[in-house]
Amino acid sequence: ASSALSDYEKLHVLGHGNGGTVYKVQHKRTSAVYALKIVSSHSDPLVRRQIFREMDILRRTADSPHVVRCHAIFDQPSGDIAVLMEYMDSGTLQTFLRSDHNNTCGVSEAVLASIARQVLRGLAFLHSLSIAHRDIKPSNLLVNAAMDVKISDFGVSKVMCRSLDSCNSYVGTSAYMSPERFDPDTYGSNYDGYSADIWSLGLTLMELYMGHFPLLPSGQRPDWATLMCAICFGDPPSLPEEASDEFRSFVECCLYKEASKRWSATKLLTHPFVLSKLEAV
Numbered sequence: 566a567s568s569a570l571s572d573y574e575k576l577h578v579l580g581h582g583n584g585g586t587v588y589k590v591q592h593k594r595t596s597a598v599y600a601l602k603i604v605s606s607h608s609d610p611l612v613r614r615q616i617f618r619e620m621d622i623l624r625r626t627a628d629s630p631h632v633v634r635c636h637a638i639f640d641q642p643s644g645d646i647a648v649l650m651e652y653m654d655s656g657t658l659q660t661f662l663r664s665d666h667n668n669t670c671g672v673s674e675a676v677l678a679s680i681a682r683q684v685l686r687g688l689a690f691l692h693s694l695s696i697a698h699r700d701i702k703p704s705n706l707l708v709n710a711a712m713d714v715k716i717s718d719f720g721v722s723k724v725m726c727r728s729l730d731s732c733n734s735y736v737g738t739s740a741y742m743s744p745e746r747f748d749p750d751t752y753g754s755n756y757d758g759y760s761a762d763i764w765s766l767g768l769t770l771m772e773l774y775m776g777h778f779p780l781l782p783s784g785q786r787p788d789w790a791t792l793m794c795a796i797c798f799g800d801p802p803s804l805p806e807e808a809s810d811e812f813r814s815f816v817e818c819c820l821y822k823e824a825s826k827r828w829s830a831t832k833l834l835t836h837p838f839v840l841s842k843l844e845a846v
């Protein structure tokens with residue numbers, strides 16, 4: 566549908582990030598609701614470069630049901646850039662961590678298997694297009710009322726090329742970063758970037774199950790130095806005994822410290838954890 570930014574009315578803010586502000590908006594004529602991410606012309610050049618990268622990737626990924634749909638991109642004369650996306654009405658998986666007030670142990674395995682399957686399908690699709698997401702974590706996985714889970718926020722993603730140099734160019738920091746990001750010589754100097762997404766997915770699923778970030782004791786505030794030591798020098802985290810064998814094995818396949826040993830998204834889609842719990846949700 567051809568439209569202008571002025572056709573949409575801002576309802577309220579959905580979230581802030583380094584990338585800009587995301588609003589819930591409504592198309593004035595049709596009443597259809599969307600999410601609109603606005604990056605101001607005043608933002609940092611790095612942030613603006615990221616949004617252009619994100620736009621480029623969103624244009625290529627419209628075909629996957631597990632990647633958030635981008636409907637339009639508005640490049641304003643003011644220099645502001647706005648990306649109109651499908652609205653995901655249940656927010657992010659981060660809110661699952663918070664909303665579950667009386668939880669001791671987070672999200673059920675059946676729900677996690679469904680989340681895993683959907684994110685893996687999204688990742689398999691992205692990786693087949695040579696796109697590494699590079700920032701998989703609960704707050705970048707969107708959910709709707711139908712429990713569809715979609716990958717979003719391509720701000721630091723990259724279309725990979727053969728040159729290792731550029732594959733290692735990501736300079737962001739995140740608790741979900743894999744060991745080879747810090748120490749490529751030990752954990753995979755020629756890693757492809759895709760296996761780093763798998764590591765991040767493994768940690769994300771563990772966190773949703775356990776109710777706290779798995780590399781830190783419950784309640785501890787993330788401190789970057791402690792975290793980096795845990796990622797690089799510690800054993801990979803593993804699930805508590807109560808978890809099923811399938812789930813424990815699945816997480817293990819995601820969290821080999823050596824990038825080359827980690828299963829690919831396509832292979833993980835055949836793992837018993839993803840297959841066996843299929844009917845449960």
Ligand code: ADP
Binds near residue numbers: 656657
């Ligand atoms: P940033 O790069 O700033 O992290 P994101 O794209 O991750 O930007 O968006 C920031 C927040 O806005 C998200 O964590 C989420 O809460 C909300 N959000 C983003 N896109 C949508 C969407 N399509 N539907 C609903 N909420 C969204």
Ligand code: MG
Binds near residue numbers: 582705
């Ligand atoms: Mg984000």
